Amino acid sequence: MNEKLLQTFEESLQRCTEVPHFLDLFYAKFLGSSPKVREKFAKTDFARQKQALRASFDTLLAAAKDGDGGPEKHLARLAERHGSRQLGVGAELYDLWLDSLLATVKECDPEFSASVETAWEDVMTVGIRYLCSRFNSATGA
């Protein structure tokens, strides 16, 4: 993935992270997008979940930076967690996840632009594709 795009993503992530309600806004949009999403998060501790999601943006960036082997290296555990044996997060829910995230970035990043949107979309898609491709795979043990 090209350097400029990765840098655009990193700078926008930094600006969004400075907005105190960034992750609250994301979860409000995502939970509002479908009852299926609300069901999945019925028992979730959102203080912990928000921290985990913030950290996973850095992990997704690392996966995108590392090229072909990146997702396997950085995201195997996350894929395991979201796959059919554990959380059972199907591909259709990732569309809602990405739409909610892009709408949130649009509201929170004062420098939002078409290239910022593309940068988020491209970096997140590396992770989403991998997580979806591993949905049915074995435990990896």
Ligand code: HEM
């Ligand atoms: C690329 C997209 C996604 C990323 C980066 C991501 C990231 C994470 C992270 C870091 C965790 C915490 C893992 C742990 O505690 O071991 C988590 C948990 C979870 N994720 Fe995702 N997630 C994504 C997509 C989704 C989608 C589309 C759904 C659909 C509803 C979803 C539902 C959940 C649920 C239900 C949990 C467990 C919450 C709990 O512990 O109660 N995730 N996710």
